[in-house]
Amino acid sequence: MGKSSKDKRDLYYRRAKEEGWRARSAFKLLQLNEQFELFKGISKVVDLCAAPGSWSQVLSRELYEVQKNPNGQIVAVDLQPMTPINGVTTLQADITHPKTLQRILDEFHGELADFVCSDGAPDVTGLHDLDEYIQAQLILSALQLTTCILKPGGTFVAKIFRGRDIDLLYSQLSYLFEKVICAKPRSSRGSSLEAFIVCLNYRPRPEWVPKLELDKSTEEFFEDANIGKSKNLEFLDLPNDERVIAKFIACGDLNDTDSDATY
Amino acid sequence: FTSLSHYGPVTALRFYQHYILCGYGPVLKLFKIEKNECSLVNSQQVFKRNKIHSISVTSDGSKVIIAGARSFSVIEFSEKNWQFVEKAVNEWITCVEFLNPQTALILTSHNIVYKVDVSDMVLFKFRLQERIDCNEKSILYSGSIRVGDGKVIIAAGTVMDGVIIWDMNSSKILHRLNDHKGSIFGVKVNSSLKHIISCSDDRSVKLYDFESGKFLAEGWGHGARIWNLEFYKQSESLRIISSGEDCTVRVWQYEEGSDRLKQLEVIDDCHLGKHVWSCDVDDVQNNMIVTGGADGSVRLHDLQEVDNLADCYSIESISKNFGVVFDKSEVIKNIAEMDNLDYLFALTSHGKLLCLDQSVLCWKVVELEENECEKFCGFAIMKSIPSVNTLVISSIFGDTLVMDFNSSSIQPLNKTWFSGPSGNKVNSLLITEDPAHKNFYLLSDCPNTKIPFQVRHFRECDGRLKFVEEIRLDQPNQPKFTSTCMIYDSINHWLIVYSRFTSIMIYDLNTKQGKLFRKICDGDTITSASVIENKPGSIHCLAVVRDGVYLYIKFTKSAEFEIEITHENKLTRGFIEGGFIKNKDLYLYGFRSNYFYVWNETKQLEVAKELCGGSHRLWEVYFPGKKDIKYRFAYIHKSKLYIKTFNNFLSDDSCSVINSGTHGREIRDIAISPLANDDNTKYIMTASEDTVVRLGRLHSNGDIKYNWCLNEHVSGMQRIGFLNHQFVASSAAMEEFFIWKISCLEDGTPLIKKYSSLKPESDFPDLRVMDFDSCETETGFIISTVYSDSGIKIWDFNVNTKVFTLLSKGFYTTCCLLQVKFLRFNDELHLLTTATDGHIAIWRIENSQKELGNPIIRQQLHQNSIKGVILDTVHVNLHRLVTGGDDNALVLSTLTFRNGKIEWSSQSFVEDAASSTITTMAYGGDQKVIVTSVDQINRMWDYSSGSLECVSAKYTTVADTGCSHTTVLEDQNMLVVGGAGLSVWTW
Numbered sequence A: 001m002g003k004s005s006k007d008k009r010d011l012y013y014r015r016a017k018e019e020g021w022r023a024r025s026a027f028k029l030l031q032l033n034e035q036f037e038l039f040k041g042i043s044k045v046v047d048l049c050a051a052p053g054s055w056s057q058v059l060s061r062e063l064y065e066v067q068k069n070p071n072g073q074i075v076a077v078d079l080q081p082m083t084p085i086n087g088v089t090t091l092q093a094d095i096t097h098p099k100t101l102q103r104i105l106d107e108f109h110g111e112l113a114d115f116v117c118s119d120g121a122p123d124v125t126g127l128h129d130l131d132e133y134i135q136a137q138l139i140l141s142a143l144q145l146t147t148c149i150l151k152p153g154g155t156f157v158a159k160i161f162r163g164r165d166i167d168l169l170y171s172q173l174s175y176l177f178e179k180v181i182c183a184k185p186r187s188s189r190g191s192s193l194e195a196f197i198v199c200l201n202y203r204p205r206p207e208w209v210p211k212l213e214l215d216k217s218t219e220e221f222f223e224d225a226n227i228g229k230s231k232n233l234e235f236l237d238l239p240n241d242e243r244v245i246a247k248f249i250a251c252g253d254l255n256d257t258d259s260d261a262t263y
Numbered sequence B: 001f002t003s004l005s006h007y008g009p010v011t012a013l014r015f016y017q018h019y020i021l022c023g024y025g026p027v028l029k030l031f032k033i034e035k036n037e038c039s040l041v042n043s044q045q046v047f048k049r050n051k052i053h054s055i056s057v058t059s060d061g062s063k064v065i066i067a068g069a070r071s072f073s074v075i076e077f078s079e080k081n082w083q084f085v086e087k088a089v090n091e092w093i094t095c096v097e098f099l100n101p102q103t104a105l106i107l108t109s110h111n112i113v114y115k116v117d118v119s120d121m122v123l124f125k126f127r128l129q130e131r132i133d134c135n136e137k138s139i140l141y142s143g144s145i146r147v148g149d150g151k152v153i154i155a156a157g158t159v160m161d162g163v164i165i166w167d168m169n170s171s172k173i174l175h176r177l178n179d180h181k182g183s184i185f186g187v188k189v190n191s192s193l194k195h196i197i198s199c200s201d202d203r204s205v206k207l208y209d210f211e212s213g214k215f216l217a218e219g220w221g222h223g224a225r226i227w228n229l230e231f232y233k234q235s236e237s238l239r240i241i242s243s244g245e246d247c248t249v250r251v252w253q254y255e256e257g258s259d260r261l262k263q264l265e266v267i268d269d270c271h272l273g274k275h276v277w278s279c280d281v282d283d284v285q286n287n288m289i290v291t292g293g294a295d296g297s298v299r300l301h302d303l304q305e306v307d308n309l310a311d312c313y314s315i316e317s318i319s320k321n322f323g324v325v326f327d328k329s330e331v332i333k334n335i336a337e338m339d340n341l342d343y344l345f346a347l348t349s350h351g352k353l354l355c356l357d358q359s360v361l362c363w364k365v366v367e368l369e370e371n372e373c374e375k376f377c378g379f380a381i382m383k384s385i386p387s388v389n390t391l392v393i394s395s396i397f398g399d400t401l402v403m404d405f406n407s408s409s410i411q412p413l414n415k416t417w418f419s420g421p422s423g424n425k426v427n428s429l430l431i432t433e434d435p436a437h438k439n440f441y442l443l444s445d446c447p448n449t450k451i452p453f454q455v456r457h458f459r460e461c462d463g464r465l466k467f468v469e470e471i472r473l474d475q476p477n478q479p480k481f482t483s484t485c486m487i488y489d490s491i492n493h494w495l496i497v498y499s500r501f502t503s504i505m506i507y508d509l510n511t512k513q514g515k516l517f518r519k520i521c522d523g524d525t526i527t528s529a530s531v532i533e534n535k536p537g538s539i540h541c542l543a544v545v546r547d548g549v550y551l552y553i554k555f556t557k558s559a560e561f562e563i564e565i566t567h568e569n570k571l572t573r574g575f576i577e578g579g580f581i582k583n584k585d586l587y588l589y590g591f592r593s594n595y596f597y598v599w600n601e602t603k604q605l606e607v608a609k610e611l612c613g614g615s616h617r618l619w620e621v622y623f624p625g626k627k628d629i630k631y632r633f634a635y636i637h638k639s640k641l642y643i644k645t646f647n648n649f650l651s652d653d654s655c656s657v658i659n660s661g662t663h664g665r666e667i668r669d670i671a672i673s674p675l676a677n678d679d680n681t682k683y684i685m686t687a688s689e690d691t692v693v694r695l696g697r698l699h700s701n702g703d704i705k706y707n708w709c710l711n712e713h714v715s716g717m718q719r720i721g722f723l724n725h726q727f728v729a730s731s732a733a734m735e736e737f738f739i740w741k742i743s744c745l746e747d748g749t750p751l752i753k754k755y756s757s758l759k760p761e762s763d764f765p766d767l768r769v770m771d772f773d774s775c776e777t778e779t780g781f782i783i784s785t786v787y788s789d790s791g792i793k794i795w796d797f798n799v800n801t802k803v804f805t806l807l808s809k810g811f812y813t814t815c816c817l818l819q820v821k822f823l824r825f826n827d828e829l830h831l832l833t834t835a836t837d838g839h840i841a842i843w844r845i846e847n848s849q850k851e852l853g854n855p856i857i858r859q860q861l862h863q864n865s866i867k868g869v870i871l872d873t874v875h876v877n878l879h880r881l882v883t884g885g886d887d888n889a890l891v892l893s894t895l896t897f898r899n900g901k902i903e904w905s906s907q908s909f910v911e912d913a914a915s916s917t918i919t920t921m922a923y924g925g926d927q928k929v930i931v932t933s934v935d936q937i938n939r940m941w942d943y944s945s946g947s948l949e950c951v952s953a954k955y956t957t958v959a960d961t962g963c964s965h966t967t968v969l970e971d972q973n974m975l976v977v978g979g980a981g982l983s984v985w986t987w
């Protein structure tokens, strides 16, 4: 993500420093929680694309200081190394690799997670359709992990970029979750396309057993899941994609710090 | 909606024989190169939504396969209308290739190859025959397929695991190349299966041996990420081209034994902004490189330039090869070219005059008397007047020798001496001629300003100069006036002398009276000037300042001389030594770091470049105007004389642009003039997220032809808009708010100059001026600006004094304001603002009230940022308001003035008006608004029934759509939508 001059003038950046968060992204999770009560009753959490770790800090504070949950467990995964956070197991791994799932499952000793989140974003190239595709692949990888580790009724939150084909993703997610909401926290700049999908109440697909095989791609993983993903048609014709517009909710107090303003 | 035109990133390019196939977003364009001309043969949209990223042609030239995102299509290669059906696979396609004309190979982004039967070119019933993989299904950013020698080699460029080379027939991985750091953006195998090249995030190009997979050499030089690589087509060639984010194309050569690739050539500024997205090289047939940028332009580059070296002469080589005798420590001090005769003259420090006859490449001494040579010892000024084959040399005391030549010999036909201004030293000799080459003026200038200029007037007679008269003109009454260049106006009989410190002295030769205009702009030396157009009483001329500024200046005389700068702009980098206008394009030339450049400012491209060591060299440049020679640049470097001849490789004046473009970064706002021009176009101005503002003309067929690229702003653009047909305002970050004045030349070329600007309040201005609105007054405009710190300011701008007077200011809350609009209730002026908190606010603007106070209405319409607002005034007390938000919603409301109060009421609300944030709205006339969102759909909403109804929706290929504007041109409704590109529609 990196620091740009835009970030430096941002009040959230300064607040993060004051409050001890590793990144201003912390406020995004906090504001999402304000709206959706994501932390209610959670114990086992997976934080994907976690570095530098502000989301894990938020989760750690919630589970260990607020809830004082003795069964609390947080596993954080990122390509970059992370400095330790209380009660968080950090794995340096690529979330698009099937091997990574096994490592997370091992941490939970076979138990399922209540909450999976992903704040991942790749370095953009600037070629819009390619960037949108790579971002979608990252979300699908996070979703792939989620279907293997999230308990039924659990919550999945992921960073998205609202682009041309975001409604394809909304449609696929609505097969797996009861509620799919496009949430924009106040700490997320109005001038950026960043938002978060908040997927509530995971409902595993009937007759589909998510199986992570080392030699299968993400597309192949979802082939039998029946989530409306387009397949290769008989004569390779252009399929009609299923699209759904997710409900939009702006989270956080409107009087709270505006991330677009200059203070 | 009907699409009229589209400009956007050029995503794929492929040479095939004398054709160029271009993937222009979802449109396939076919160009043909014939006899030094390149023209568009066919253009069709082949994909409904997706952009073309890969193009391949069968070896027998019968079919073309194109692919992009999940779509692909196979077309019979022809110049005529193509028949095709858009096909798709379930995955992003990295690249496509033909195994043979009946079978296509599709490499997906998960490193899987699909073998597809594409033999059915009637019903296009393609069948997926086989899926082949090497068991590594990592995500790819790039890849290529090489079919040859009975093999099919897949080169996969992964996001995180380097390069994987595998054999399709055996499904075995041959090599894993991990020398790069970061994602692989390009990987190719050459046609003879001997080498592999790759490029990545780490900005290097790496070469490997195919057989062993061993790393051979790498090339460093690119200033940012590299997107493309190609081997030269000839299999024995060890040359590679690369292009990338830094907008350069580089040619590399592998030299056996070296672990560094040699950078043979850097073609700079291929495109505007960032990104050369596509390129290809043809070293077999056309000897060209083609590049396509994010700016939407497609350009050709001459491959022969790579090996085009300058001729080099030294005192020693001239002495040895041509028998010229030189004195010890004699060096060349002046050079001048006479292009009609192909002669180059060189004058030495000892006064010896030499001539190089370039048609036979032979140096000879020009016979001068000994006392003549003595006059030029140590110091001389030498200039040529090519149109009359004349050479002029001035001694330090201004004694001037005028000689003319012809093609039969390098010895002068005639020699005439003119004496200098009696014993005073001169520091410059200026020469100018009128554009018709009939009148010539020579001026000798003494540093002592008490001594008048010594001006001599000559006329052309029988192809040579005939002396007419000597004129003495008083220098300006200043301690110093160092003249640098001059021009002559033959219609008005005016002589204009330019100097250092950007001062200009204009003389009416009828009265011999002059007027001084001191320091007309920032900068130091005016290096060159020329006449653009003149008529009785006025002259328009071009002047360039070394620091990088160029100006169009208009002088008029009624009683007194008056000056107006009608156009001014500065280059982002480089010093300017000269400029000229050719075929309505402005060319500038000069030095930039260690090379000399010629730059087409109108088309924004580099025409020529020569590495010469920098600007302190003794140099001359000539633009012969001969068909095959574009320019000749002569310079002294380390005591050697270099002469570089740059040849034309395309005969037309397209300057190698075969498809014109717009901006190289996302377009943030569009403005269209309220008034049409005489040629049925309207001025259009676009501002992009870098600091660039462009001015051009919109045609009713959707074409947009740009004239200017303005570099006045230094921060990211926010808004641009016409205040009336003559004045434009633009706003950016760092509190920048400029007003520009638009005028034009007689030939219709628009001119624009920054007219006035708001002075920032803060010492370290930080605020973004988010929006502005204006209304005309008798003396100018009332303007309101709104800021990212929730500030609102109202100004009076006086057009005659150029002064802004603050009338009133205030704050909304603390959040960022987004739009501002003036509106009237009960004939009183009010202000409407929108903000990131989803609220509108209305303020009453009371006369002489310095503080704006609180808004009289504050109403929430959206969950968060209001991104578009259309104010439709029904009558003086009723306004309809349509707002679109980041929350995908569209709201119709009314504002009425009733019983002395302003009331707001909601009429219609559409929650899911788009699947992704609405970014812009434009008024469509007749109670219609056109709403565009990041889902890349333009939707027309009609609210005449009192309720919002979507009556039309059309996909636009412009990604990151963020701005729009509507207008009427030649009775046609037009919509221009901008983002990563521009598209023009009509309805």
Ligand SMILES: C[S@@+](CC[C@H](N)C(=O)[O-])C[C@H]1O[C@@H](n2cnc3c(N)ncnc32)[C@H](O)[C@@H]1O
Pocket (backbone or CB within 6 Å): A001, A022, A023, A025, A026, A048, A049, A050, A051, A052, A053, A054, A055, A056, A077, A078, A079, A080, A093, A094, A095, A096, A119, A120, A121, A122, A138
């Ligand atoms: C915006 S940061 C996340 C910030 C984090 N949520 C926090 O609160 O500090 C995005 C991260 O995604 C990671 N990332 C991107 N692709 C990844 C992948 N395939 N596997 C793991 N991490 C990845 C990057 O390394 C980067 O640290």
